[in-house]
Amino acid sequence: QPTTEPLPIRRLEESLINRIAAGEIIHRPASALKELVENSLDAGATSIRVTVKDGGMKLLQIQDNGCGIRKADLRILAERFTTSKLSTFSDLSHIRTYGFRGEALASISHVAHLSVMTKTRSDSCAWKASYTDGALAPTKPGQSVDPKPCAGNDGTTITIEDLFYNTPTRLSALRSSSEEYSRILDVLTKYAIHNPKVAFVCKKAGSPSPDLTTPSASETPNTIRLLYGHSIAKDLVTVAVSSQDPAEDEASMDMDEPEDDPEAWRAEAHITNANYQGKKMIFLLFINHRLVESSRMKRAFEAVYNGILPKGAFPFVYLSLEIDPRSVDVNVHPTKREVHFLDEEVIIEKISDAFTNALTLQNHSRTFEYQT
Numbered sequence: 001q002p003t004t005e006p007l008p009i010r011r012l013e014e015s016l017i018n019r020i021a022a023g024e025i026i027h028r029p030a031s032a033l034k035e036l037v038e039n040s041l042d043a044g045a046t047s048i049r050v051t052v053k054d055g056g057m058k059l060l061q062i063q064d065n066g067c068g069i070r071k072a073d074l075r076i077l078a079e080r081f082t083t084s085k086l087s088t089f090s091d092l093s094h095i096r097t098y099g100f101r102g103e104a105l106a107s108i109s110h111v112a113h114l115s116v117m118t119k120t121r122s123d124s125c126a127w128k129a130s131y132t133d134g135a136l137a138p139t140k141p142g143q144s145v146d147p148k149p150c151a152g153n154d155g156t157t158i159t160i161e162d163l164f165y166n167t168p169t170r171l172s173a174l175r176s177s178s179e180e181y182s183r184i185l186d187v188l189t190k191y192a193i194h195n196p197k198v199a200f201v202c203k204k205a206g207s208p209s210p211d212l213t214t215p216s217a218s219e220t221p222n223t224i225r226l227l228y229g230h231s232i233a234k235d236l237v238t239v240a241v242s243s244q245d246p247a248e249d250e251a252s253m254d255m256d257e258p259e260d261d262p263e264a265w266r267a268e269a270h271i272t273n274a275n276y277q278g279k280k281m282i283f284l285l286f287i288n289h290r291l292v293e294s295s296r297m298k299r300a301f302e303a304v305y306n307g308i309l310p311k312g313a314f315p316f317v318y319l320s321l322e323i324d325p326r327s328v329d330v331n332v333h334p335t336k337r338e339v340h341f342l343d344e345e346v347i348i349e350k351i352s353d354a355f356t357n358a359l360t361l362q363n364h365s366r367t368f369e370y371q372t
């Protein structure tokens, strides 16, 4: 009710502030999972196994074989702004890891029950710890909060239980278990395509067979075949294009070393040819290995295919673009997926041209085949 008298302004309780902030980063099980997968990849894992109960609302567990966490770091692991990936401001401009803000585990600990089991190569046993509201917590009531030794493999297992148990509005905004689960599979599918050397497995707790599995040390087209099927994989064209490639109309003689040239970029894409006609566009975009969205790019590629596919038919496009980290804002909020970067128009145009070339070349060779 609107009042005529102003109400007193009060300071929110610390725990409430943290819970609200955490809800901004962790929207749903799939967003928690994305953070955890990125942590595992940052840790150099070659195997990532995910177990899910009730769409990730009851249980979301991720086991990796990465470098592990030092026992001495477990105390501050879930505190806000604690990270092993960034120490100075200038580090921000050449960040090579997914994480750097040290907010994911902290956020999760404010809105779920978080526990960690981890072992580094040099540890003689694994250590297990639980967290609540950013700090170590007893695993069982009455126990001490200290990490406990236990048996375990090298690597880290993160367990999230009862997501949003203390934030009913977030919980009620979630969809059905099956929809949340399909979002989880979607995130994993995309990361698996982008990381074909890493073995991914995802299953529901108690289910004998996984819903997603990829082998380790694979190649992109093979992973696409496994996860998107033969109909897409058989019609894929690989396109590589970079700022060093001479443009069509101006033979540029740019002799700069790619590393030093802030305008240098390169892209690798796997795109379907005119033989594949999907019902909707599948567009996977990674910029500097981050899963992002660019509606400008999507529109440009749609236009490329407009001239190639019949109306109502859509392509599969997977694009990995690497640009100078300084030309894309790494400080974007973790949940902000839509990105912009320097020279966007030029880069998009050059990639679109390369797509058109690759696709029309394909068409010619097909015609040629038919003629012989």
Ligand code: ADP
Residues within 6 Å of the ligand: 035, 039, 040, 043, 064, 066, 067, 068, 069, 077, 082, 083, 084, 085, 098, 099, 100, 101, 102, 103, 104, 105, 106, 156
């Ligand atoms: P950030 O990734 O931004 O550093 P997080 O809250 O996601 O912040 O993680 C905090 C720290 O915990 C990381 O910097 C890393 O040192 C450690 N960590 C988290 N997950 C893992 C993992 N799976 N393997 C090894 N270390 C991890």
Ligand code: MG
Residues within 6 Å of the ligand: 035, 038, 039, 098, 099, 100, 102, 104
């Ligand atoms: Mg992280």
